[in-house]
Amino acid sequence: MIRIAIDCMGGDFGLPVTIPATVQVAERRADVHFLLVGNQHEIEQALRSAKPSRLNQFTIVHAEEVITMDDPIEVALRRKRKSSMHEALHAVREQRADACVSAGNTGALMAVARFILKTLDGIDRPAIATALPNQLGKGTTVLDLGANVDCTPGHLLQFAIMGSALAQAVDGIDNPKVGLLNIGHEAIKGNEVVKKTTELLQATPLNFIGNVEGDDIFKGTAHVVVCDGFVGNVLLKSVEGLAKMVSGMLKQSFLRSVYSKLAALIAKPVLSTFRDQVDNRRYNGAALLGLRGVVFKSHGSADVLAYSYAIERAYMAVQSQLLQKTIVGIEAITQNTQASHSNPSQELNNDNKPAL
Amino acid sequence: MIRIAIDCMGGDFGLPVTIPATVQVAERRADVHFLLVGNQHEIEQALRSAKPSRLNQFTIVHAEEVITMDDPIEVALRRKRKSSMHEALHAVREQRADACVSAGNTGALMAVARFILKTLDGIDRPAIATALPNQLGKGTTVLDLGANVDCTPGHLLQFAIMGSALAQAVDGIDNPKVGLLNIGHEAIKGNEVVKKTTELLQATPLNFIGNVEGDDIFKGTAHVVVCDGFVGNVLLKSVEGLAKMVSGMLKQSFLRSVYSKLAALIAKPVLSTFRDQVDNRRYNGAALLGLRGVVFKSHGSADVLAYSYAIERAYMAVQSQLLQKTIVGIEAITQNTQASHSNPSQELNNDNKPAL
Incomplete structure (x- = not known):
């Protein structure tokens, strides 16, 4: 029960x-x-x-x-x-x-x-995560969405662990691909926090695929996209604002004249299919993680x-078992960090990443 | 000529x-x-x-x-x-x-x-600005879009001056409303850079309306929206990504069956009107400012x-005369700053802002 x-x-x-x-x-x-x-x-x-x-x-x-x-x-x-x-x-x-x-x-x-x-042991700050619909017909999990405006690389690493656990638990994705939101795919791009976070993420057992850009969220390039809460909140509200404007304009176009109203009647089943596909109600429910x-x-x-x-x-x-998955994720990172501290050569050896 | x-x-x-x-x-x-x-x-x-x-x-x-x-x-x-x-x-x-x-x-x-x-005198870093369509049928100028990933409040102030000059020159807007992109409308919200920038902007002759959120870009709340290049770039690519996904899905919906193709034929004039309205080609042309x-x-x-x-x-x-307007804008701020330095009481007296 x-x-x-x-x-x-x-x-x-x-x-x-x-x-x-x-x-x-x-x-x-x-x-x-x-x-x-x-x-x-x-x-x-x-x-x-x-x-x-x-x-x-x-x-x-x-x-x-x-x-x-x-x-x-x-x-x-x-x-x-x-x-x-x-x-x-x-x-x-x-x-x-x-x-x-x-x-x-x-x-x-x-x-x-x-x-x-x-908060859970090993988590400094809780984060807010939600899924945004992507063109694969699935959801891309994005976090943080506004709980944390100034983030260190360590915080972003924790978001990655929590987001990965969420995608596993709620979306049933095995070993979710984690992307770091940046302004270019190249590792040299971005601000200092993002560059440092890349290094941290590369040293974890997470399935880190590198930098992703804003449009990758909707392409579904990664299952989990990590960013600080300032960027995430602006992003979420911007796409909500655009979606609202576009759907309002589409509606207006079909209400303009007698002809367009007739066309709306005929196109109704098609527009319903379309609306169901982009219906953000299906993605309602943000997780408070950590x-x-x-x-x-x-x-x-x-x-x-x-x-x-x-x-x-x-x-x-x-x-x-989201909580248990999160705890396991945190422990894997902690052990990994401890192991690499006691054996620094392991930091260079990314090919031997243990599976999460 | x-x-x-x-x-x-x-x-x-x-x-x-x-x-x-x-x-x-x-x-x-x-x-x-x-x-x-x-x-x-x-x-x-x-x-x-x-x-x-x-x-x-x-x-x-x-x-x-x-x-x-x-x-x-x-x-x-x-x-x-x-x-x-x-x-x-x-x-x-x-x-x-x-x-x-x-x-x-x-x-x-x-x-x-x-x-x-x-760069122009008084400008530390050039910025990139573009207009995004809003529901008023106009363009909202947003900057910076990626030229500057780490910004100080002083840089954001310069972006506000340059964006304001651009909206005046290219869109013919008198005394454009300038908003600072944040994660809430309240002055206490946001990260340290944003809070400090608010103080700077309040002390200028710019028509600063305070904080705006992501969706305000599409509502047309401000003529000019200022943010750092990391946020602006993520925002721009995200909304482009969403727009592309939605238009692809709308197209697909109308191609699905014989019935939907027929409906598309009938709805074509309506869909064309809609497409013209949200056509981002009309907003092509980003300005390199400063x-x-x-x-x-x-x-x-x-x-x-x-x-x-x-x-x-x-x-x-x-x-x-974009360049001249930008130079006048910079000089107004510089003079304003000098004046308020020589007479600190003026800083508190925001009601007597000189018009730009």
């Missing part, structure tokens, strides 16, 4: 999205139990409306407060300790749940999760379908 | 693109004279095929060598001094031309341009239409 705590009150919409999405996942997965965290009375009502076939898949955990999307991190962290977000994360900490899903505001969720769960617990963040404006994908990713992460 | 030197041999295609594009611009603008730089014999042939109505708009300048897209910067800079790129830039330096347009490789063009033209001369870089893979837009942008830059 996999137990997932849902912060039912978080996000732009709260219960009208979180409850139906949770029930959808419960219907198709009999091996999940949900802790529904939030206002007991309101959750009961919403759950009744959603008509789940197996009521024993749900336990309601009452929480008095709600962290809003506008609450400053300090308020979320210190003043609203009885919020649904805090309670859901406490359930993970106390091992009443294996994972937590929240659509609450990212800064607050990261701060509260870090405060309650703490914590002593599995935490997934849904987009604040997620609808029922999108939110259900975030729950699915959390389910996959627990089922495929 | 505006005189533009064309590096006819540069780019993925060379003459078959550069000559017809140049002739197109010459046909619609009688006040331009072109220096066509490259292999004399080949240019003569290509020019004859393009059938210009006024042959006196063209002077051929022979150049023996060609810098290829793969030439390392060192080769371009030191060994191929008789290349069409060098000759075109020498024409600008010696005031035989007011601007140069090249589709040659970016790194080489920047290095050779900097070597031949030198040099003692006007230099525009066309995309290497530009077709005739795209290349003609790069020439148009160079034309606009000369006609609207």
Whole structure:
């Protein structure tokens, strides 16, 4: 049985999205139990409306407060300790749940999760990772997306380990290809942090394929793309902005005249196929990595379908042992570093990389 | 008369693109004279095929060598001094031309341009700027796009000045709104360089509107968006990659079946309108800013239409006195800084900003 705590009150919409999405996942997965965290009375009502076939898949955990999307991190962290977000994360900490899903505001969720769960040994800073759709029809995992604005090569190395574990666990990829986001494929390109990170990554057992560029994310050149949180956040928001603009313009083009509206009607099945392919709701659910617990963040404006994908990713992460895979990854690097320190010749001998 | 030197041999295609594009611009603008730089014999042939109505708009300048897209910067800079790129830039330096347009490789063009033209007083590092389409149907100028990977707040300030002058000159925008690319709109967000840059920008006469995020580029929140070259390059390549993936998928959707092909036929006029709107060829032509001369870089893979837009942008830059506007902008900042140094109270008095 996999137990997932849902912060039912978080996000732009709260219960009208979180409850139906949770029930959808419960219907198709009999091996999940949900802790529904939030206002007991309101959750009961919403759950009744959603008509789940197996009521024993749900336990309601009452929480008095709600962290809003506008609450400053300090308020979320210190003043609203009885919020649904805090309670859901406490359930993970106390091992009443294996994972937590929240659509609450990212800064607050990261701060509260870090405060309650703490980081894993060997991880200095948690990171946020998500998958972006690529032209192979799969997802490219990108991290960090904004938790860490100033990063050292050591931090980027840790992101690579965590991202690799995530791609293994959630996407089922064996030995994921890891790329370092840079402004050229050549090793001599980039800033000092990136150059130094390349050296570190080459000395690990990770499947490091070298530098990748922005467009490689959408080509699917690597399974995991590593960057600092400033670059990752700008990148994520830029591609979201472009996608929104383009889809708005496409819609407008088909609404312009009687002819275009007719054409839209005829092209509808084709446009639906296209929309399904680029539908970013299928990639909803960013992982907060490096914590002593599995935490997934849904987009604040997620609808029922999108939110259900975030729950699915959390389910996959627990089922495929994301935490254990991360810990093994960290240990492999630590041992590797220790080994190469005691035997410096090994640093030069990249052909004999042990498999992760 | 505006005189533009064309590096006819540069780019993925060379003459078959550069000559017809140049002739197109010459046909619609009688006040331009072109220096066509490259292999004399080949240019003569290509020019004859393009059938210009006024042959006196063209002077051929022979150049023996060609810098290829793969030439390392060192080769371009030191060994191929008789290349069409060098000759075109020498024409600008010696005031035989007011601007140069090249589709040659970016790194080489920047290095050779900097070597031949030198930087303007008050500018430490040249930058690369381009316009990205926004949902207002205009272009948002973004810089730097990769010339400078490690930037100080002082460099970002210079980019803001140069970008502002470019938006005034090429897009005809009075007092352009300048935004600083960050990971949140709040002043407390971002890394140390960005925070310090905010302080610098607030103390200038520029129309600084504060922080902007990645999606603001496509919303058109600011006319000019400033970032370091690492972030700008990743951003540019990411959005290009996404755009390519999405357009490929849209095409594929319409090619899938007999029905979809029929739908494509009916939707064709609508899709053409849409394509024209998001056509990035209309935004071709990146400016190399901060040099003692006007230099525009066309995309290497530009077709005739795209290349003609790069020439148009160079034309606009000369006609609207980009260089003079940049120099005035630098002087305004320098004076402002000196004034605020001699009278520190002025630093606090942002309401009395002089107009640029």
